[in-house]
Amino acid sequence: MKKLKKNYPLHVMLLPGVVFTLIYAYGPMAGLVMAFQEFEPLSGFFKSDFIGLDNFKYVFQLPDFNQVLWNTVLIAVCKMVLFLLVPLILALLLNEVTKSWFSRFVQSAIFLPFFLSWTVLGGIVIELFSLNGPVNALVSSFGLEPIMFMLDNSWFRTIIIGSDVWKGMGYNMIIMLAAITGINATLYEAAEVDGAGKWKQMIHITLPGIAPIVIVLSVLGLGGVLNAGFEQILIMYNPTVYEGSDIIDTFVYRLGIFSQQFGPAAAVGLFKSVISLALVSATYYAAYKYNNYRIF
Amino acid sequence: MRSRVSLSRKLFNVSNALFLTGVTLLGIVPFLHLLSISLSSNTAAMAGEVKLWPVGFSWDAYIYLGEKVEFFRSLRVSLERVVLGTIVNMLLVFLTAYPLAKSNEQFGSRTVYVWFFAVTMFFGGGLIPTYIVVVKTGLIDSIWALILPGALSVWNVILMLNFFRSIPKELEEAATIDGAGHWTILWKVFLPVSLPSIATIGLFTIVGHWNAWFDGILYLNSPDKYPLQTYLSTLIMSMNSMMTSVSVEQLKVLENLSEKTLRTAQIFMGALPIMLVYPFLQKYFVRGMTVGSVKE
Numbered sequence: 095m096k097k098l099k100k101n102y103p104l105h106v107m108l109l110p111g112v113v114f115t116l117i118y119a120y121g122p123m124a125g126l127v128m129a130f131q132e133f134e135p136l137s138g139f140f141k142s143d144f145i146g147l148d149n150f151k152y153v154f155q156l157p158d159f160n161q162v163l164w165n166t167v168l169i170a171v172c173k174m175v176l177f178l179l180v181p182l183i184l185a186l187l188l189n190e191v192t193k194s195w196f197s198r199f200v201q202s203a204i205f206l207p208f209f210l211s212w213t214v215l216g217g218i219v220i221e222l223f224s225l226n227g228p229v230n231a232l233v234s235s236f237g238l239e240p241i242m243f244m245l246d247n248s249w250f251r252t253i254i255i256g257s258d259v260w261k262g263m264g265y266n267m268i269i270m271l272a273a274i275t276g277i278n279a280t281l282y283e284a285a286e287v288d289g290a291g292k293w294k295q296m297i298h299i300t301l302p303g304i305a306p307i308v309i310v311l312s313v314l315g316l317g318g319v320l321n322a323g324f325e326q327i328l329i330m331y332n333p334t335v336y337e338g339s340d341i342i343d344t345f346v347y348r349l350g351i352f353s354q355q356f357g358p359a360a361a362v363g364l365f366k367s368v369i370s371l372a373l374v375s376a377t378y379y380a381a382y383k384y385n386n387y388r389i390f
Numbered sequence: 391m392r393s394r395v396s397l398s399r400k401l402f403n404v405s406n407a408l409f410l411t412g413v414t415l416l417g418i419v420p421f422l423h424l425l426s427i428s429l430s431s432n433t434a435a436m437a438g439e440v441k442l443w444p445v446g447f448s449w450d451a452y453i454y455l456g457e458k459v460e461f462f463r464s465l466r467v468s469l470e471r472v473v474l475g476t477i478v479n480m481l482l483v484f485l486t487a488y489p490l491a492k493s494n495e496q497f498g499s500r501t502v503y504v505w506f507f508a509v510t511m512f513f514g515g516g517l518i519p520t521y522i523v524v525v526k527t528g529l530i531d532s533i534w535a536l537i538l539p540g541a542l543s544v545w546n547v548i549l550m551l552n553f554f555r556s557i558p559k560e561l562e563e564a565a566t567i568d569g570a571g572h573w574t575i576l577w578k579v580f581l582p583v584s585l586p587s588i589a590t591i592g593l594f595t596i597v598g599h600w601n602a603w604f605d606g607i608l609y610l611n612s613p614d615k616y617p618l619q620t621y622l623s624t625l626i627m628s629m630n631s632m633m634t635s636v637s638v639e640q641l642k643v644l645e646n647l648s649e650k651t652l653r654t655a656q657i658f659m660g661a662l663p664i665m666l667v668y669p670f671l672q673k674y675f676v677r678g679m680t681v682g683s684v685k686e
Contacts, residue, residue: 101496101497101498101499103571103572103573104488104489104492104497104572105489105499107485107486107488107489107572107576108485108486108489108490108503110481110482110485110486111482111485111486111507111542111547112503112506114482114538114541114542115506115507115510115542117523117527118520118523118524118538118539118540118541119510119514119515120510121515121519121523122514122515122516122519122520122522122523123513123514123515123519124515125515125519125520125522125523126515126516126519128518128519128522135522135525138522138526139522184410184413187406187409187410188410190402190403190406191406191407191410192403196407196410199414200410200411200413200414202668202672203413203414203415203417203418204413204414204417205672205675206417206418206421206665206668207417209597209601209664209668209671210601210661210664211600211601211602211603211619211660212603213601213603213619213622213623213626213657213660214619214622214657214660214661216623216626217424217622217625217626217653217654217657218420218421218423218424218657219420220626220629220630221423221424221427221654222420222423226436226437226438227438228423228438228441230438231438231441244630260416260417268675268676272676292399292402324604325603325604328604328627329603329623329626329627329630330630331630332630343517346516346517346518347517350517350518350521351517351518351521351608356518356522359517359518360516360518360519363515363516363517363518363519364516366516367513367514367515367516371512371513374512375512
């Protein structure tokens, strides 16, 4: 009882955080019942009629749905692979740079887009690839016809993937570079004495040295296999390229907010949340088992 | 033998430096291009003559910008959002992290609270149910819709509580012996020593609020309440929707109709504050990552 009184202020401190989390995090979770309802905004969660799995049946038979699912996984997997490979290569190359001012300068330039919003970056990318933009000027200089990059499904998908890698590669690069710097320098000295060249040192010391962090990064990335980059695609796409770039999140947005089909849209959202939860739990468990990685 | 090795090493160093310079240019050139367009004459910009340097140098876009009501209105909303949002976020992070940084022996209910917050990191209601909850709590079309739903960032709480744990126990014990309660310890002992990590988390909160644009699209009905990034996103998306299903000639006309230099100037202004604080962002970010990786 005495302990309760002493800890009473701690509960008070937690109260605001608990209230906001209850309303805006647990509220929507409870609101997922709408996926099983003929949801009417005026009736709300409590008075709308339950219709079982009809929303799911309706959504899964929509002709676009398979394409949307395929786009999501394809774009997300490409991004995941490149988010490991590109930063790894950059980190290895940067590690060979001896002038530290040059290394710092390159890192700064690569990391900058990470902190800018997709409105700014999307605006830039659209301008770069517009019909009379610089990329098409380059294409024309080779004597080729200008390409409508933003209206062509496969070009557009490539641009989506490439520009996200451009924005985000600095993050993993910095983490990997830090891991490389943390490798014990005496290992390299010993290898040099044994006559191992730079290439052999990279294969036998650097790569094994950063393998744990690369594995943790890739395992954690797996949890986001259904997150293909909502804000990026929403700001850059247009109806002509829906076929190649419409993903689950943009699909839910249009279905729910524009077409006001709240029930079916929530059903797709629930479908995504459940798969993501399963993947995230499995991958966090794997990361914990493999490398004792913990977030709390 | 010796000289051959060093020759191949030299070759590698040169090509490595060239390659990394290329990557660096990829990070910088798009922003230079954006700035050059905004400082060019509108005719040169529309004809696609501008590459890396302004053509027909002119301040016109920025002079027009000075009279652009929408720009300054949304800039004011953005500032309001950044100030209000950062105060709310930081207060909640501070209050929530303090009790959770206690040991289980000291604060018996800690585990329950930790799970309560941790669950929200792995599972959420998704876009549509969250939207309905924001509607039902009466926040639609108010600036609070941009602040309250994300009022508590669990990631930032983790960063903060890891920092709290690194504070020497003696400080707290000494204060307790002097008769200080939890509130006094929080404000008089913890607050002054945690200013560096408050600055770190605060900076990222500010950038997050400045960059956010989609919640404005989702929750605000009147464009005169849009923050800057949301206003910019409408400029870009309206351009995109014009591009749909048109011929090359029509597309050229459409690209020319838009006030390219003015739009570009506005996008550049949206990025400018981030670029100005970028050196701090980069420095704090690396530090934040190391704080976050401290394990229990």
